[in-house]
Amino acid sequence: MSDPRTTNLLDLDRRGLEGFFAAMGEKSFRAQQVMKWIYQLDVDDFAGMSNLSKALRERLHNAARMELPRVVMDRLSADGSRKLLLQLADGNCIETVFIPEKERGTLCVSSQVGCMLNCSFCSTAQQGFNRNLTTAEIIGQVLLASRALGGDVQHKRAITNVVMMGMGEPLLNYDAVVRAMNIMRDDLAFGLSKRRITLSTSGIVPELDRLRAECDVSLAVSLHATNDELRNELVPINRKYPIAELMEACRRYVADEPRRRVTFEYVMLAGVNDSDAHARELLRLLRRVPSKVNLIPFNPFPNTAYVSSDPQRILEFQNILINGGIVTVTRKTRGDDIAAACGQLAGEFRDRTRRRERQLEVAVQEVRG
Numbered sequence: 001m002s003d004p005r006t007t008n009l010l011d012l013d014r015r016g017l018e019g020f021f022a023a024m025g026e027k028s029f030r031a032q033q034v035m036k037w038i039y040q041l042d043v044d045d046f047a048g049m050s051n052l053s054k055a056l057r058e059r060l061h062n063a064a065r066m067e068l069p070r071v072v073m074d075r076l077s078a079d080g081s082r083k084l085l086l087q088l089a090d091g092n093c094i095e096t097v098f099i100p101e102k103e104r105g106t107l108c109v110s111s112q113v114g115c116m117l118n119c120s121f122c123s124t125a126q127q128g129f130n131r132n133l134t135t136a137e138i139i140g141q142v143l144l145a146s147r148a149l150g151g152d153v154q155h156k157r158a159i160t161n162v163v164m165m166g167m168g169e170p171l172l173n174y175d176a177v178v179r180a181m182n183i184m185r186d187d188l189a190f191g192l193s194k195r196r197i198t199l200s201t202s203g204i205v206p207e208l209d210r211l212r213a214e215c216d217v218s219l220a221v222s223l224h225a226t227n228d229e230l231r232n233e234l235v236p237i238n239r240k241y242p243i244a245e246l247m248e249a250c251r252r253y254v255a256d257e258p259r260r261r262v263t264f265e266y267v268m269l270a271g272v273n274d275s276d277a278h279a280r281e282l283l284r285l286l287r288r289v290p291s292k293v294n295l296i297p298f299n300p301f302p303n304t305a306y307v308s309s310d311p312q313r314i315l316e317f318q319n320i321l322i323n324g325g326i327v328t329v330t331r332k333t334r335g336d337d338i339a340a341a342c343g344q345l346a347g348e349f350r351d352r353t354r355r356r357e358r359q360l361e362v363a364v365q366e367v368r369g
């Protein structure tokens with residue numbers, strides 16, 4: 001087991017690595033050399049970094065480490081999607097999913113062990129919350145998936161896009177997530193453009209403004225309702241940051257960039273949020289925000305009371321939005337046979353919120369009547 005007193009270099013973006021080497025009395029270009037070894041050449045042993053002096057390699061061996069999560073399960077869906085279950089140093093497990101398409105390969109990355117937001121339609125949220133992931137644990141998902149899928153910088157990588165849509169709310173782990181996205185964008189690492197990295201949030205408004213100023217990647221917002229009363233039920237963080245406040249933050253995020261849009265994610269729940277009236281209300285809500293809408297058929301999980309809207313209802317809802325001038329697509333369900341679809345990621349971890357225990361207590365009380 002690695003020594004926790006040493007620095008995990010995967011926790012550092014280029015600026016952090018430059019600071020690390022400066023503290024060692026080394027020039028900043030050492031950071032560039034090490035980044036290339038780690039992210040482009042897949043070398044995670046200092047002994048193999050041949051353009052570093054032997055003395056520096058020995059110092060790094062004593063002061064630093066490159067610690068990745070451990071792959072404990074690798075499952076392939078019938079549709080080609082691939083889910084990795086990764087074990088962290090503390091024994092918790094998280095999930096990351098690769099979704100291949102004709103023109104791209106998208107990796108869905110987790111930001112927390114569980115989720116603290118308790119959205120009622122999401123399996124991850126129902127499992128509870130343990131802790132934030134470190135930058136190393138976030139970027140480690142990209143590294144491990146990249147290695148599992150094959151390819152490198154010299155030979156086209158399988159991963160062309162990253163979406164921060166896995167377990168957790170990314171903006172509640174802001175600093176670690178932004179450092180990881182800086183690494184994803186760095187030309188010495190994965191070299192992804194900001195348009196190929198998408199952060200999905202339930203709407204942490206103050207951090208949205210920070211993100212726009214510091215790392216304006218593509219933005220997706222988990223909306224799922226068109227009025228505060230319903231959204232308070234589906235997405236409880238709405239009680240703190242209601243829809244009107246969230247919409248203004250979204251408008252600011254894409255201000256002065258006429259070709260940019262915010263993607264609004266909308267899970268289709270039969271009899272809950274899928275009526276024609278909801279669609280027309282959504283049109284009014286998005287009038288002032290350059291938008292694209294992703295309609296997501298609900299993916300079931302154990303003990304949920306929700307049911308997905310039927311395909312015809314989704315099509316009718318979609319047509320109302322399209323006729324109103326909003327680009328709208330229905331997301332194809334991928335990986336549901338291996339519980340890798342949207343809203344199904346759960347991992348294996350110790351819940352510090354006691355959410356699962358409280359749910360069991362309520363169920364027992366209901367049975368006892």
